[in-house]
Amino acid sequence: QICLSLVKLLFYLAHSPLGSIVLLDFQPRQFVMVDGNLKVTDMDDASTEELSCKEDNDCTLDFPTKSFPLKCSMVGKCEGINEKKNLFNAYRYFFTYLLPHSAPPALRPLLSDILNATGDLRYGINETLRAFEKVLHLYKSGLYLQKRPLLLKDYISLKGFRTVEGEDYRCWPSYSHLGCLLSIHSAEEAAAICNSQAQCQSFIVTQQRTWTGRPLASFQSSWTDLIPDTNAVVYIKRSSSSGERL
Numbered sequence: 001q002i003c004l005s006l007v008k009l010l011f012y013l014a015h016s017p018l019g020s021i022v023l024l025d026f027q028p029r030q031f032v033m034v035d036g037n038l039k040v041t042d043m044d045d046a047s048t049e050e051l052s053c054k055e056d057n058d059c060t061l062d063f064p065t066k067s068f069p070l071k072c073s074m075v076g077k078c079e080g081i082n083e084k085k086n087l088f089n090a091y092r093y094f095f096t097y098l099l100p101h102s103a104p105p106a107l108r109p110l111l112s113d114i115l116n117a118t119g120d121l122r123y124g125i126n127e128t129l130r131a132f133e134k135v136l137h138l139y140k141s142g143l144y145l146q147k148r149p150l151l152l153k154d155y156i157s158l159k160g161f162r163t164v165e166g167e168d169y170r171c172w173p174s175y176s177h178l179g180c181l182l183s184i185h186s187a188e189e190a191a192a193i194c195n196s197q198a199q200c201q202s203f204i205v206t207q208q209r210t211w212t213g214r215p216l217a218s219f220q221s222s223w224t225d226l227i228p229d230t231n232a233v234v235y236i237k238r239s240s241s242s243g244e245r246l
Contacts, residue, residue: 001211003098004132005038006031006090007125014083014125019048022082026089036211051078061121063088068121083125091118102173103135106144110135140212142185151191155235162204162232163218164225169199171219175210180219183210187235190217194237207231 013021023030025045031038040046053059059070059078068088071079095118099111114131117123123131138144171180180197184190187205194200202223208216223236 001036002033002038003090003094004136005033005036006094007129007132009038009040010083010086010090011125011129013046013086016048020050020080020082021046021048022085023089026086026093028093048082051081052076053078061085061088063092080124084121087118087123087125087128088121091115095119104139104144106146107135107139110138136212140214142189145185145189148192150188151195152188152235154195154238155191156238157187158226158234158236160228160230160232161226161234162206162229163202163220163223163234164227168220169197171197175216176218181216182219183212183214184217185214187217187233190219191235193217194219194235200237202234202236205233205235 013023023040023046025042030040030042032041033039051059053072053076056069056072059072059081061068061070061078061081061084066088068084070081070084073079095115099115100108103111110131114123114128114135117131118128166178168179170177171182173182175181175183180200182190182193184193184205190203190205194203197219199221200219201221203217203219205215205217206229210216223234226234
């Protein structure tokens with residue numbers, strides 16, 4: 001969410017009515033999330049000026065660990081230097097820390113491609129935004145899910161119940177530090193996740209939604225202490241000893 005919102009912001013800056021805008025003091029502390037969207041807190045160090053040049057050798061874009069040769073345009077400006085500077089800063093301050101860690105396994109190669117392409121400046125902001133929107137579409141639609149055996153049949157479902165909230169086993173990347181709370185596309189995907197975790201004996205799907213509209217599921221090591229909740233469904237492994245007693 002943070003990276004996509006940042007890319008949309010940089011897309012606007014690259015195509016603004018004032019021309020391509022560069023953020024000269026590009027640091028994470030210059031941004032804040034407002035209603036799920038990334039905003040720039042300080043535009044004092046923004047500029048529409050693009051580096052003047054006489055030849056291509058005048059257009060090297062330098063960073064502490066990398067340098068990129070750019071072209072000198074017919075009008076004596078380094079082509080795309082503002083856009084590329086913003087994009088590489090997004091790569092080194094945001095993408096490298098956020099992209100590799102929390103996506104479903106099937107989507108990680110696509111995010112790795114974005115990471116590598118922006119890190120080498122092979123993608124401009126237009127290509128980067130298209131790549132992010134493709135990943136988002138796959139994520140929201142569930143098209144990233146690989147064909148696998150149907151596992152939900154191995155669970156008993158109890159509609160209108162949930163377990164009492166409390167600490168349980170933890171997983172990554174969880175929306176709660178007290179347990180294992182993950183977003184899912186469907187109960188079938190939740191069953192596959194539960195089967196992949198040795199501690200998991202049950203999971204609860206609620207009406208809670210993430211920013212993409214995906215429901216949240218809480219994965220738990222037991223199913224004791226059920227309480228009524230018309231907005232929840234508990235799924236319990238048939239193979240568990242507790243399930244047999246049920």
